[in-house]
Amino acid sequence: MRNQQSIQETDLAKKMEVRSIKNGIIFCTIVVLLFILYYGLPKEIQLSYFSYSRSSGTVTILIWYWPFGNTLTLKGNVCLDLYKIPNCTLVDQRSLFSSAHVVVFHNRELIQGSQQLPIELPRPQGQRWAWMSLESPNHNGNLKKFANIFNMTISYRRDADVTIPYGELLPLETESNLVEDSHINKTSLVCWVVSNYRNQDRRSQVYKELSATVPVKVYGRWNKMPLSSEDLLPTISRCYFYLAFENSLAKDYVTEKLWHNAYKGGAVPVVLGPPICDYKAVAPEHSFIHVDEFSSVRELGKYLQRLAEDRKRYEEYFNWKKHWKVKVRGDWRESLCKICLQYNSLTQHKVYSDLEAWDKKEYRP
Ligand SMILES: *[C@@H]1O[C@H](CO)[C@@H](O)[C@H](O)[C@H]1NC(C)=O
Numbered sequence: 607m608r609n610q611q612s613i614q615e616t617d618l619a620k621k622m623e624v625r626s627i628k629n630g631i632i633f634c635t636i637v638v639l640l641f642i643l644y645y646g647l648p649k650e651i652q653l654s655y656f657s658y659s660r661s662s663g664t665v666t667i668l669i670w671y672w673p674f675g676n677t678l679t680l681k682g683n684v685c686l687d688l689y690k691i692p693n694c695t696l697v698d699q700r701s702l703f704s705s706a707h708v709v710v711f712h713n714r715e716l717i718q719g720s721q722q723l724p725i726e727l728p729r730p731q732g733q734r735w736a737w738m739s740l741e742s743p744n745h746n747g748n749l750k751k752f753a754n755i756f757n758m759t760i761s762y763r764r765d766a767d768v769t770i771p772y773g774e775l776l777p778l779e780t781e782s783n784l785v786e787d788s789h790i791n792k793t794s795l796v797c798w799v800v801s802n803y804r805n806q807d808r809r810s811q812v813y814k815e816l817s818a819t820v821p822v823k824v825y826g827r828w829n830k831m832p833l834s835s836e837d838l839l840p841t842i843s844r845c846y847f848y849l850a851f852e853n854s855l856a857k858d859y860v861t862e863k864l865w866h867n868a869y870k871g872g873a874v875p876v877v878l879g880p881p882i883c884d885y886k887a888v889a890p891e892h893s894f895i896h897v898d899e900f901s902s903v904r905e906l907g908k909y910l911q912r913l914a915e916d917r918k919r920y921e922e923y924f925n926w927k928k929h930w931k932v933k934v935r936g937d938w939r940e941s942l943c944k945i946c947l948q949y950n951s952l953t954q955h956k957v958y959s960d961l962e963a964w965d966k967k968e969y970r971p
């Protein structure tokens with residue numbers, strides 16, 4: 607009897623225990639559900655969900671306003687039709703904000719105050735805001751106020767999330783045997799095209815020293831010899847050397863002066879800008895002459911003079927043309943479509959906590 611009762615009691619206790627465990631599980635589940643409802647999913651789960659969903663389907667890039675106010679048409683499937691980049695939708699309607707994967711802001715208008723960031727809009731999970739500029743750091747203004755806002759950078763710099771160089775060399779599919787006579791029509795030794803001459807610039811000092819050693823033909827507004835865009839390349843093609851001197855000396859800042867003017871013009875570029883290693887990273891060896899290769903500008907001048915007289919050695923500066931073709935940067939649509947090529951390899955979570963420091967990063971001459 608006693609035993610029977612105690613067995614029944616323990617049974618009852620067990621039943622009670624099971625029930626309370628059940629209740630506990632239900633209670634915990636409700637708490638977790640309420641938590642998720644209120645706070646949303648923890649970041650890691652959300653991000654992996656998002657990265658899963660983004661690897662298929664198209665990426666939508668929203669340009670919040672057009673750089674320099676130059677609106678370009680986005681009719682049709684621009685990225686596919688013009689640049690053969692698939693699964694990439696370019697839009698400029700602000701009403702599509704909530705469906706955009708990337709929203710792009712061009713720096714110039716933000717700095718001038720003609721455009722504002724839509725900081726009042728709630729940012730959809732996983733959306734990235736991109737800061738875009740092709741200017742050198744000393745023309746970007748003070749970016750301190752943009753701390754902790756942007757998730758990615760679009761710039762000519764090699765260490766930007768999306769690199770938009772002013773130009774690049776693409777490998778030729780088949781090696782070119784076309785041997786041009788690079789000496790044809792050459793009438794000037796050294797040419798320079800300059801519009802904004804500032805006496806204090808390093809390039810102005812180099813020019814002055816160089817022209818004391820060899821003749822330098824100067825074109826452009828400064829010398830009251832402006833060149834129309836049609837006349838630019840034919841004029842440069844008549845020079846043995848072209849001074850591709852950048853107006854700002856900054857990491858990776860190599861502009862169309864090299865890619866378009868010199869390479870397409872058919873003159874050997876004499877470059878002044880970032881250090882030699884920055885040029886070597888993007889241009890073939892023996893396709894340019896860097897001012898820093900010489901102990902003095904006088905030595906540079908003497909080298910140029912000897913080279914122009916040595917047909918064979920001068921010709922060697924064009925050997926790269928057998929393997930490479932020049933590609934100059936297209937319009938802003940091309941730059942924006944290129945975001946899609948990088949999109950799937952972007953780090954999951956990134957914030958530029960100090961954009962100003964990133965932009966003005968120590969330049970090691
Ligand atoms: C040389 O000049 C002639 C006449 O101006 C022109 O037709 C020809 O294309 C030029 N050749 C090169 C390689 O620039």
Ligand SMILES: *[C@@H]1O[C@H](CO)[C@@H](O)[C@H](O)[C@H]1NC(C)=O
Nearest residue numbers: 732754755757954955956957
């Ligand atoms: C983008 O930056 C914002 C603001 O700092 C941040 O809250 C958000 O998590 C970032 N998003 C990504 C995808 O990195």
Ligand SMILES: CC(=O)N[C@H]1CO[C@H](CO)[C@@H](O)[C@@H]1O
Nearest residue numbers: 660661662663664692693694
């Ligand atoms: C990764 C991805 O979404 N790829 C798609 C790109 O678009 C083509 C059709 O346009 C699809 O077939 C791919 O699956």
